[in-house]
Amino acid sequence: MPDPIRVLLADDHPVVRGGLSALLETLDGIVVVAEAEDGEAAIRETALHRPDVVVMDLRMPGMDGMAATRRITAGFPGTSVLVLTMFDEDALIAAALSAGARGYLLKGADQAEIERAIRAVGSGDAIFSSGVAERVLRRVTPDAPVRALPQLTSRERDVTDLLAAGLSNAAIADQLSLATKTVGNHISAIFLKLGVATRAEAIVVARQAGLGQGRAPDGSL
Incomplete structure (x- = not known):
């Protein structure tokens, strides 16, 4: 049997973390190894547990998920970040990708989509929810103008x-x-x-x- 995908859940809402944890416990080959309530805790728990995937919310108190994603992807190359957020603004998507996230899902995603995303990111692939994927594709088309740091006004x-x-x-x-x-x-x-x-x-x-x-x-x- 292959080793399970080890997941860290980073979200400031305990109910969200609990729901995700309960969902992932029903899936074969995926195990939740730690939880974090903010960006600093996510970095600390990543250093301690070395998960394969961090499921990261972006808006958290203290150090937010964007800064934590940048730190984790730079410092722990064996860990991939999957953003799971309520927000689908172009600027946030671009910033998350720039920070090193390998996936971007919205919190309305169903169980099958979350499972598929974790397995994909855990295998080194990139994955996005359908609406986000369309925006990413538009940004990389040859006719799209390229701007430095597109998340900025x-x-x-x-x-x-x-x-x-x-x-x-x-x-x-x-x-x-x-x-x-x-x-x-x-x-x-x-x-x-x-x-x-x-x-x-x-x-x-x-x-x-x-x-x-x-x-x-x-x-x-």
């Missing part, structure tokens, strides 16, 4: 470009004719969408995406 991308060039909040505000407080609010949203916690991490991610190029520290070209 146009204004957030402008701020990120200047941030990656090394400008301070005040200098960014001056360049974009914004209030410094508004720039700070944009940067907080950017940190959340990029799954980072510090300015330095945001700069690294932005520069890897090609932003911040061709500008002097004072913002000139």
Whole structure:
């Protein structure tokens, strides 16, 4: 008999975790090895149990599922992340894929779809719910325009470009004719969408995406 697929459930709602755990216990070849109520716990339990699959909610208190997904996929290559969330916005889908998730399901998925997704992700494949799959395909068609960090709005991308060039909040505000407080609010949203916690991490991610190029520290070209 092949080894069972070892699963960690990360969701801040105990009822959701309990329901998923009860569902998975009825399936052959799948075993729940741990649960986590937030992103930090998901990373900690992943390090402890080394599951094959983490079923990850995105919206959790403290460290959210996006940041946890990025940390887990970077630090534990033997573990795959399957996002299971209520939200199907394009920006979240793109951010989850950028963070390394191998699957994206909505919480309305039925038992058969959840089982199929866990087995696929546990085998190293990628899988998406039908509506999400259509959006992913549209994003990778040859005629689709490619944008750096597509989870960001146009204004957030402008701020990120200047941030990656090394400008301070005040200098960014001056360049974009914004209030410094508004720039700070944009940067907080950017940190959340990029799954980072510090300015330095945001700069690294932005520069890897090609932003911040061709500008002097004072913002000139």
